[in-house]
Amino acid sequence: MNDSAAITITPVSTDKARKAFLDVAYHLNAGDPNWVPPLRVEAAEVIDRDRNPFFDHAEVQLFLAFRAGTARPVGRISAHFDRLALSMPPKQGMGPGTGNWGLLEAEDEEVAAALIAKAEDWLRSRGMDRVLAPISLSIWEEPGLLTTGHDHPPTVMMGHHDARYQPWVEAQGYAPAKLLRTFEIDIRVPFPRLIQRIIASGEKNAKINVRKVRKADFDSEAAIILDILNDAWSGNWGFVPITDREVAHTGKKLRPLVREDLIMIAEYEGEPVAFMMTLPDVNKVIHEIDGKLFPFGWAKLLRWLRKPTNADMRVPLMGVRKNLQNTRLASQLAFMMIEYIRRAAVEEYGGTRGEIGWILEDNQGMNAIAEAIEAHVNREYTIYEKAL
Incomplete structure (x- = not known):
């Protein structure tokens, strides 16, 4: 030593x-x-x-x-x-x-x-x-x-x-x-029948509308998502408000990965109340090019970004307005958004694997949703503390 x-x-x-x-x-x-x-x-x-x-x-x-x-x-x-x-x-x-x-x-x-x-x-x-x-x-x-x-x-x-x-x-x-x-979940496998019945019930409810984001209205859609996110997560452990400049910065960085059919906004009686953001996993390509854009990495990355193929998926953010949390409606909206995105990921991008998270260990609602769709824990991250 x-x-x-x-x-x-x-x-x-x-x-x-x-x-x-x-x-x-x-x-x-x-x-x-x-x-x-x-x-x-x-x-x-x-x-x-x-x-x-x-x-x-x-x-x-x-x-x-x-x-x-x-x-x-x-x-x-x-x-x-x-x-x-x-x-x-x-x-x-x-x-x-x-x-x-x-x-x-x-x-x-x-x-x-x-x-x-x-x-x-x-x-x-x-x-x-x-x-x-x-x-x-x-x-x-x-x-x-x-x-x-x-x-x-x-x-x-x-x-x-x-x-x-x-x-x-x-x-x-x-x-x-x-x-x-x-x-982690194999997105090629349909959800359990109980979840399918919950989704079908939601589709019959005229008060519910689950829609794709509109990339042409990127700024206004981002504002809707931010508003829901700050409300939905405001009571969570570790929450820190996101500033407008951070939203703009993140939006610019993620825009090449944004696909309209992979980000959903759920409306109830005409008001946006929930969202789910899914990103195709660009890490697979970045791993292959060893993080280097030059001399040839940029071409491979650009081709993939134009049309992601054989793409794993990650759900980094999901939120339901606080006044609906811990209700049957919140779970129903979550299952509907997950299902619509699952279908698009498989049919349009050849996806086989999805990853949801991160999720706090004591977030009972999100852990229950993950378990209901038969997902299993594949990674854990620990935040440590110490008195100075």
Whole structure:
């Protein structure tokens, strides 16, 4: 074991250091067949304060770890706190004094310990007295450390971490705060008869209308979804409001993946009350091109984006207005949206596999829906906490 004094942690403050910060992930994960290298342009955007609207309401410091005698970094971490999260009620997980770290990559346990300690020191110096981690960077981006499901690649917008990180993090005094799950399902298999009867009943109800989004009205449709989302999720653990600029930024980033028949809005008596967003899993293509657009990766990616084929699917977001939650109508609308999207995914995109999540471990409604359609847990992410 190397002497920990041989490890130096330096703040990132130059373009050269930011490039090195990005490179660490590609270097340390190169041997993991299930790690999907992100497109470099997207990875760079996450840590760019001018392009990522998260920085509008957050303070972030990136750090690199070096071992004596080596020029290449051996690890990285972000330390940050979100002012919107600080204003949330503590009973919902965030609240005053809660900071975060994320984007952790480390060559070994010694490096991980030094990086986490540095992030904690930085947070402490900014008045934080508690850590929720890892969160990279926003709770809406990649929350949690992968603790189950290392044997297969993540779907779009999901994280993947070295299995060694879990004991390394826990050794620094971190205890689980919340478990997030994703559920996998073979979408070629029709749902159980009971679910089919619930869907058929909904189709006979003249008050219910489940429709596709209209890409031509992208901005207004996004506003409807945001309004439902902020209402539906406002009481959830970890909730932080999404700003208009973040919605616009995410919409622009996801627009190439948006398919009208994969995103549904449910209306009841003419009012939008629920939505379900599904994205074709572009990670499969990004994995094949090793995250590199040049020299030939861009052509393969562009062809796939024009018409996704043999596409797995991920449901990253789903919501029902709070006044309908825990009602039979909420479940019925959810089953109808899932079924319509399932059909389109199979018939139009050759899909075979779907993934729903993440879903909080104690979200009884969503867990019940996942179980009712016979989905099974395939990945778990743990968010840890520690008092400073």
